[in-house]
Amino acid sequence: xxxxxxxxxxxxxxxxxxxxxxxxxxxxxxxxxxxxxxxxxxxxxxxxxxxxxxxxxxxxxxxxxxxxxxxxxxxxxxxxxxxxxxxxxxxxxxxxxxxxxxxxxxxxxxxxxxxxxxxxxxxxxxxxxxxxxxxxxxxxxxxxxxxxxxxxxxxxxxxxxxxxxxxxxxxxxxxxxxxxxxxxxxxxxxxxxxxxxxxxxxxxxxxxxxxxxxxxxxxxxxxxxxxxxxxxxxxxxxxxxxxxxxxxxxxxxxxxxxxxxxxxxxxxxxxxxxxxxxxxxxxxxxxxxxxxxxxxxxxxxxxxxxxxxxxxxxxxxxxxxxxxxxxxxxxxxxx
Numbered sequence: 001x002x003x004x005x006x007x008x009x010x011x012x013x014x015x016x017x018x019x020x021x022x023x024x025x026x027x028x029x030x031x032x033x034x035x036x037x038x039x040x041x042x043x044x045x046x047x048x049x050x051x052x053x054x055x056x057x058x059x060x061x062x063x064x065x066x067x068x069x070x071x072x073x074x075x076x077x078x079x080x081x082x083x084x085x086x087x088x089x090x091x092x093x094x095x096x097x098x099x100x101x102x103x104x105x106x107x108x109x110x111x112x113x114x115x116x117x118x119x120x121x122x123x124x125x126x127x128x129x130x131x132x133x134x135x136x137x138x139x140x141x142x143x144x145x146x147x148x149x150x151x152x153x154x155x156x157x158x159x160x161x162x163x164x165x166x167x168x169x170x171x172x173x174x175x176x177x178x179x180x181x182x183x184x185x186x187x188x189x190x191x192x193x194x195x196x197x198x199x200x201x202x203x204x205x206x207x208x209x210x211x212x213x214x215x216x217x218x219x220x221x222x223x224x225x226x227x228x229x230x231x232x233x234x235x236x237x238x239x240x241x242x243x244x245x246x247x248x249x250x251x252x253x254x255x256x257x258x259x260x261x262x263x264x265x266x267x268x269x270x271x272x273x274x275x276x277x278x279x280x281x282x283x284x285x286x287x288x289x290x291x292x293x294x295x296x297x298x299x300x301x302x303x304x305x306x307x308x309x310x311x312x313x314x315x316x317x318x319x320x321x322x323x324x325x326x327x328x329x330x331x332x333x334x335x
Contacts, residue, residue, distance in 0.1 A: 028058045030264040032253075033065040033075065033084040037204050037285075044284035051276040058264055067202040068168030068251075072098055075256070079103065085259040086268055088128070091168045091249050092312070093175055095125050096319035098254065105257040108266060112273045115292045117248060117310050125252035128272045129287035132246035132307050133172045134239035135159065135217040136224045142216055148243045149177060152217075153191030160197050160206045160215040164326055167202045168249065173219050174325040175318055176247035179311045185325065189332035196333065222246065222305045227286045230300045238305070245309030251287070 039045035039062040049060045065074045068089050075082055080103070090098055098104055106123045114120045116130055135152070137145065146152040152159070162170035178185045197215045200206040210218035217240070228234040253272060255265040271277055272290075279293040282301065289297075313321065 028261055028264060029061055030056070030058050030085050030261050030268060031061050031063055031083050032086045032088050032268070033063050033071055033082075034088045035067050035071065036064045036202070038062070038089065039064060042284065044280045047280045047284065048277055051280075052268060052271055055271070056264060056267055058261075060268070067162070067166055068094055069164070069171060070166045070202075073166075075103055076101055080258040082256060082258065084256050085261045085265045086253055086255055088253040089168075089251060090125070090254065091172070091251050092315050093168065093171050093249075093318040093322070095122065095252060095254075096315040099124055099315075100319075103257055104254040105259075105262075107255060107269050109269060109273075112291070114273075114290050115288075116250060116290060118250070118312065120250075122252075122315075125254045126269045126272050127250050127252050127290040128277065129281045129285055129289055130248065130250045131221040131223050131287040132248055132305075132310070133169060133176055134220060134222045134224075134242075134246055134305065136210065136220045136237055136239050137217045138236050139238050140236050145238075145240050147241070149180070149188050149192065152240075153188065153195060155195070157195060157216040158197045159192075159195050159217045159219070160209045161199055161219040162203055162206050163199050163201055164329065167200075168251075169203050169206075169219055169221075170199070171322070172247050172249050174329050175313055175321070176311060178321055178325045178328075179247065179313060180244035186328040186332060189329050190335070193332050193335065199333070221249075221287065222307070223286050223288065223301070226282075226298070226300050226304060229303065230283060230298060241305045241307070243308075245311045246305075246307040248310045248312040250290075 037043050045062050052060050065071050068091055071087055071089050072094050075087055104124050107126050114127055120127055146155055161173055164170035164174045177188050181188050206218050207220060209215055222239040225237040225239060228237040259265050278289040278291045281287055281289040282298050
């Protein structure tokens with residue numbers, strides 16, 4: 001290409017044309033690490049991004065960094081050099097480890113009343129939704145639905161689960177079994193080993209396999225059938241109610257201590273509890289919102305399984321039993 005020096009007139013025109021871009025680039029950027037499904041076209045990310053940018057005068061950028069456990073692993077690897085200002089997608093099974101890392105700062109929030117099944121007093125992490133883990137199945141294909149883990153292990157049903165080392169549902173399943181069965185957890189995993197078709201890195205891969213008919217059941221949430229009912233008009237999916245109870249997941253966001261956008265990060269954490277954020281959650285993330293929207297939950301949520309017993313390790317206990325639970329799981333599946 002021939003190089004040339006632009007005329008004064010052309011230079012002026014180029015300067016004027018570039019002006020709007022320069023203004024746009026001057027907007028501060030808030031970088032939020034999260035998981036893939038959150039920012040998908042059907043997930044809550046696009047609506048939340050648009051709503052927050054209307055109020056912040058900023059550019060909110062979601063960066064996908066894997067499922068919950070993978071999110072934390074990436075942050076631990078990057079340390080103080082991370083580009084993240086906020087991490088959204090951890091849960092209470094990971095918050096003790098996250099807090100111990102020293103990479104998160106206190107939220108500074110107070111006075112928020114959350115609609116959670118447990119009291120919330122964490123000074124660092126801000127809850128944005130919650131739900132119960134469950135095995136989802138197709139009512140037209142599964143005639144005898146297991147009522148507990150022992151019945152599932154004794155059945156011929158094929159299930160797909162997520163890896164606890166990279167996925168919050170996968171880790172939640174291990175802690176579910178551990179909380180329900182204690183020292184008998186290893187025996188439960190031995191019984192389940194021949195039911196497990198495969199272990200996927202994250203929830204999306206597992207659920208896609210289930211929908212393709214590659215498994216009879218999938219580890220997901222009691223709220224998953226609401227998607228099929230409300231979005232697709234399909235009432236064929238259901239969650240199996242287990243007599244041991246169901247393990248609770250509370251998903252959270254946290255401010256990164258090394259952020260150079262502290263004010264924006266604080267603004268985003270406060271935004272999580274607002275109607276603009278919480279009203280998006282039920283029909284995009286298909287979970288219960290941390291603060292019930294003014295109009296209540298969508299019709300269809302009233303048809304979901306409500307566990308008789310909620311199981312949950314305190315954050316510190318979840319961290320303490322994590323490695324042992326993973327070892328039991330790996331040993332059983334490797335035989």
